[in-house]
Amino acid sequence: MRNDKVLEIKNLNMTYHSLDGETKALDNISLDIYRGEIVVLVGPSGCGKSTLLSIIAGLxxxxxxxxxxxxxxxxxxxxxxxxxxxxxxxxxxxxxxxLIGLEIQNKLTEKRKEFVENLLDTYGLSDFKDSYPSQLSGGMRQRAALIRTLATKPDFLLLDEPFSALDYQTRLVISDEIGQILKKEGKTALMVTHDIAEAMFT
Structure with missing residues (x-):
């Protein structure tokens, strides 16, 4: 029996209440995620995917x-x-x-800076470190966003349709790239998307 379980969800339910009544967003969800796995949940918009991530994140x-x-x-x-x-x-x-996540957490050490510099070099942004976001393509911006997330060295990543703002072809390429980065860095991840092809490429 595997004992490297990172996350266990048991019989999770979420109902939103309003003046118009109740809306059930999640109904009896159970899920196990193990270390090193990249799990992708696919579903249409409005089915509760982002709600699930927000609950896991404690929001x-x-x-x-x-x-x-x-x-x-x-x-x-x-x-x-x-x-x-x-x-x-x-x-x-x-x-x-x-580096902003490290700044907020007051963890911006020289060692952490070097770690981020290496990530930028490894994942194709070495020539763009001093550029501004408006000077980068959508795919490169997403890579920068992922490096910002990895900078704090989280054990577990939540990805909420992170490629939805990109055009279709770029989305498939970047989802494959992000998947490779997560595997190379040995991360455990849960991603939600409405796109089956995107899920397959990750």
């Missing part, structure tokens, strides 16, 4: 059910979250954008 409280995180990860705070938009700051260089 929402479920109506019922349990989320169990492997204790070797200390806490769910060891999770990196990559959103649909790259959310790069246009007034900061690519290098500075990738």
């Amino acid at each position: 929402l409280t479920p109506s019922s059910g349990n989320i169990i995180v492997n204790k070797s990860n200390d806490s769910i705070n060891d999770t990196g979250y990559m959103f649909q938009k790259d959310n790069l700051f246009e007034w900061r260089t690519i290098r500075d954008n990738t």
Whole structure:
């Protein structure tokens, strides 16, 4: 029996309440994710994919059910979250954008800077470190956003349709690239998408 489980979801339910009534977003969801796996959930818009990620990240409280995180990860705070938009700051260089998470966490050491520099060099952004987001293609911006997420060295990554803003061909290429990066870095990830082809390329 495998004992390297990173995340365990048991009978998760989420219902939104409003003046117009109730909307059930998640119904009895159970899921196990093991270390080193890249799990992709595919479903149409509005089926609760982003709600699930928000609950895992601790941004929402479920109506019922349990989320169990492997204790070797200390806490769910060891999770990196990559959103649909790259959310790069246009007034900061690519290098500075990738370092912002470390700045916020007050972990910007020389060793961490070197780690990020190596990521930029390894994944094709070495010539664009001092460029601004507006000077990069959509795919390169997404790579920068992923490096920003990896900079804090999370054990577990959540990816919320991170390629949806790209055109179809670029989306497939970048999803394959991101998948290769995650595998090379040995990361565990849960990604949600509405695109079956994108899921297959990741």
